[in-house]
Amino acid sequence: MDTNKRKTGLARLIEIAGTKRRLLIGAMLLAVITAIVQFVPIIAVYNILIELAEHALDPSLIDKAYIWLWSYIALGAFFAFGVLTFASLMLSHIAAFNILYEIRMQLVQKMVRLPLGFFSRRASGELKKIMSDDVERIELFIAHHIPDIVTALLFPLILVSYMFAVDWRLAIVVLAVLAMAFYVMGRMYTGKKIREVSKRYVETLGRMNASIVEYIRGIQVVKTFTESTNAYRKLNDDIKEYRKFANEVNVQYQPTYVGFLTILSSALLFIIPVAVWLFVGSASYATFVPVLLMFLFFGVAVFFPVLKLLWIGSFLNQNNMGVQKIDDILYMDEIEEPDIPRHPKDASVEFRNVSFAYDTTPILKAISFISHPGTITALVGPSGAGKSTVAMLAARFWDVQSGEILIGGVPVKEIPTSVLMDNVAFVFQDNMLFFDTIEENIRMGNKTATFEEVARAACAAQCHEFIESLPNGYQTLVGEGGIYLSGGEAQRIALARAILKDSPIILLDEATAFADPENEGKILAAFSHLIKGKTVLVIAHRLSTITNADRILYVDKGVIAEQGTHEQLLALKGEYARMWETYNRAKRWTIGGKNNRKL
Numbered sequence: 001m002d003t004n005k006r007k008t009g010l011a012r013l014i015e016i017a018g019t020k021r022r023l024l025i026g027a028m029l030l031a032v033i034t035a036i037v038q039f040v041p042i043i044a045v046y047n048i049l050i051e052l053a054e055h056a057l058d059p060s061l062i063d064k065a066y067i068w069l070w071s072y073i074a075l076g077a078f079f080a081f082g083v084l085t086f087a088s089l090m091l092s093h094i095a096a097f098n099i100l101y102e103i104r105m106q107l108v109q110k111m112v113r114l115p116l117g118f119f120s121r122r123a124s125g126e127l128k129k130i131m132s133d134d135v136e137r138i139e140l141f142i143a144h145h146i147p148d149i150v151t152a153l154l155f156p157l158i159l160v161s162y163m164f165a166v167d168w169r170l171a172i173v174v175l176a177v178l179a180m181a182f183y184v185m186g187r188m189y190t191g192k193k194i195r196e197v198s199k200r201y202v203e204t205l206g207r208m209n210a211s212i213v214e215y216i217r218g219i220q221v222v223k224t225f226t227e228s229t230n231a232y233r234k235l236n237d238d239i240k241e242y243r244k245f246a247n248e249v250n251v252q253y254q255p256t257y258v259g260f261l262t263i264l265s266s267a268l269l270f271i272i273p274v275a276v277w278l279f280v281g282s283a284s285y286a287t288f289v290p291v292l293l294m295f296l297f298f299g300v301a302v303f304f305p306v307l308k309l310l311w312i313g314s315f316l317n318q319n320n321m322g323v324q325k326i327d328d329i330l331y332m333d334e335i336e337e338p339d340i341p342r343h344p345k346d347a348s349v350e351f352r353n354v355s356f357a358y359d360t361t362p363i364l365k366a367i368s369f370i371s372h373p374g375t376i377t378a379l380v381g382p383s384g385a386g387k388s389t390v391a392m393l394a395a396r397f398w399d400v401q402s403g404e405i406l407i408g409g410v411p412v413k414e415i416p417t418s419v420l421m422d423n424v425a426f427v428f429q430d431n432m433l434f435f436d437t438i439e440e441n442i443r444m445g446n447k448t449a450t451f452e453e454v455a456r457a458a459c460a461a462q463c464h465e466f467i468e469s470l471p472n473g474y475q476t477l478v479g480e481g482g483i484y485l486s487g488g489e490a491q492r493i494a495l496a497r498a499i500l501k502d503s504p505i506i507l508l509d510e511a512t513a514f515a516d517p518e519n520e521g522k523i524l525a526a527f528s529h530l531i532k533g534k535t536v537l538v539i540a541h542r543l544s545t546i547t548n549a550d551r552i553l554y555v556d557k558g559v560i561a562e563q564g565t566h567e568q569l570l571a572l573k574g575e576y577a578r579m580w581e582t583y584n585r586a587k588r589w590t591i592g593g594k595n596n597r598k599l
Contacts (some may be wrong), residue, residue: 010316013099013138013323016330020102023095024142030088031150037084038151039158040077042298044070046166049290088147096142103135106330113334115398129206130329134322141319145312152305152312159302163295170295173274174267174302181263181306185313188256197252201245202321208242211235260310264303271299335396341416344408344423347373347504347535349394354403356393363389365558366403371551373504376536378546380576381555387539390555391507394537395424407505425503431494435479438467441493445501454500461496463489495527506531508538543583552576 014021047070055061107130156178163171188194215235275292350370356363363386371377379387392398393405396412405412412420425445433441442454449457454474458464466489470476478485478493485493498506508527540546547566554562554569554576562574569576 010320012327013142013319016106016323016326017095017099017102020095020098023091023098024146027088027092027095027147028150030084030091031147032154034081034084034088034147035151035154035158037077037080038155039162041074042159042294043162044074044077046290046294049293053290085147089143092147093143096139099142100135100139103138103326104131107131107135107326110330110332110334114329114332115335115396129209130322130325134325137318137322141315145315145319148308148312149316152308155305156302159298163299166294167278167291169278170271170274170291170299173270174295174299177263177267177270178302178306181260181303184256184260184263185306185310188253188260188310188313194249194252197245197248198317199321201242201249202318204238204242204245208235208238211238257310264306267300267303268296271295335399335417336413337416338414340414341419342410342414343419344410344415346408347423348406348408349377349505349535349537350406350409351390351393352404352406354393354400354405356389356398356400363558364393364400367558367560368403369551369553369560369563371535371537373535374533375550376531376538376546376548378538378540378549378552379555380540380543380546380552380579381561385555386558387555388509390553391509391537391539394505395426395507396420423503424505424507425498425501426507426509427491427494427498428509431490433479433485433490433493435477437472437475438470438478438493439474441478442496442500445497445499449500454496457496457500458493460499461492463492463496467493504534506534506536506538508536543580554579 014024017024048067051063051066160171160175160178163174211234275295279288279292348370351367354367355365367386367390369377379390381387393400394407394412396405396417399413407415407420407423434444439451439454442457443449445457446453451474455464458467458474467474467476478490538546538549546552549566551563552566552569553560554574556575562569562572562576564572570580
């Protein structure tokens with residue numbers, strides 16, 4: 001969709017609401033009726049004033065029944081106003097909760113269709129903020145502020161219209177004051193400089209909040225190293241930047257805000273001189289006094305809803321920014337599913353002259369290799385060389401800019417995502433355990449698996465023994481809110497999940513990188529079960545784990561600089577051989593060792 005033709009702000013929010021927009025429109029209609037009813041007591045007061053003024057010299061002529069009638073009408077209007085306000089707020093809350101559900105479901109369904117690379121390039125905290133904080137802010141806006149906006153806009157319009165019917169000259173004065181106030185308020189929220197500063201303010205607020213979370217999570221390190229830590233420096237810089245833009249927002253808003261309040265508070269200075277001038281030429285004192293009183297009281301009252309609009313305006317800006325962030329996700333390019341789906345013929349993985357870039361930064365350049373079924377291909381090289389990108393592209397985390405990736409002889413773009421995911425299993429360094437039982441965390445690999453199959457996978461992953469030692473065994477809750485598991489234990493549960501899935505292609509991002517010796521041995525034993533007869537792409541940091549690989553690819557600066565078996569690459573005496581030598585020296589290094597050599 002052409003982004004230039006997108007709706008924005010409240011119009012886009014109503015569009016996103018889908019079928020639930022009817023509830024929102026219903027709440028707005030109730031707010032319209034509320035604004036009309038709110039105006040009835042004003043008419044009642046005006047008519048009572050007219051009656052009292054006309055018979056001020058002879059009170060015995062006052063029509064008491066007429067006064068009581070309008071008094072009862074005003075009282076009934078107040079009661080109706082309360083009921084309608086309650087109904088409008090109830091409906092707006094129901095609309096808000098339903099629209100929140102609609103927006104969150106749209107986001108979840110959209111994320112399912114996005115490339116996996118989207119999630120690897122986005123911080124989980126950023127997505128959480130959109131899914132939770134920004135959506136909740138929309139709920140607050142819909143539930144509380146939309147009815148207020150309707151009444152705050154409609155009530156002055158009705159009142160000014162009535163004033164024109166009573167005395168068009170004084171009404172023009174009131175309208176002129178309103179027009180000036182709205183102009184200043186418009187400048188306050190639509191000025192290019194103000195909008196830019198407000199956007200930067202929200203961005204710096206988000207960064208500061210993220211830094212605070214990072215700082216608290218790493219407080220032990222922070223307390224140990226005090227101001228020398230990156231977390232402290234980053235938090236300090238982000239707080240300073242937030243303060244800078246908070247002050248700039250204040251500087252930008254205050255002059256127009258003061259001007260806005262000055263215009264509204266000086267309304268009587270415009271009304272009274274015109275009223276006196278009209279009074280001099282008035283033929284009827286009794287007729288003019290009620291008109292003057294009405295304009296003095298209600299001419300000022302008309303400005304209170306405008307003040308409310310000013311207050312709501314700040315929430316409207318925040319709401320619009322939240323809608324924009326949600327839209328940025330909803331309009332993202334999805335993975336294109338093939339029109340004519342094909343299935344892999346086998347478990348081979350082939351890269352044909354593949355080049356790839358993140359945005360405009362080249363990562364891989366003309367990469368070509370093939371991993372045959374049942375073989376192990378290891379990717380090694382310096383950090384940032386592109387090893388993890390190769391593995392992610394094999395699972396179609398992104399689409400490549402040039403070249404082709406084939407699974408089982410079929411281009412990945414021609415394989416349905418569900419089929420591709422069935423054929424590939426991942427084991428990363430950081431493995432997510434959900435807040436659920438250990439049994440269900442393992443069963444994610446195969447939802448139809450029996451408990452016996454889950455237990456067999458756990459045995460193969462070398463984690464059955466420690467699971468049984470837990471208070472509730474396989475029913476023990478893990479993940480956020482559950483019991484704590486060590487990195488090695490969590491890794492083995494993730495391996496059990498992959499073993500249970502039994503996919504023909506395995507992608508391993510060195511799972512033993514941070515394991516202690518005991519866990520490393522158990523994880524390697526689990527690997528032997530996982531990779532048996534499978535096509536394996538492994539990103540290796542500990543070179544000792546891939547010496548038996550069928551092929552080793554040394555990746556550097558986005559290209560395959562060397563390839564071969566472990567023995568062939570050592571004989572080549574190139575970069576891999578130097579890395580192997582450095583790796584072995586590091587293994588022999590000891591604290592205080594006299595024979596330590598420079599790595």
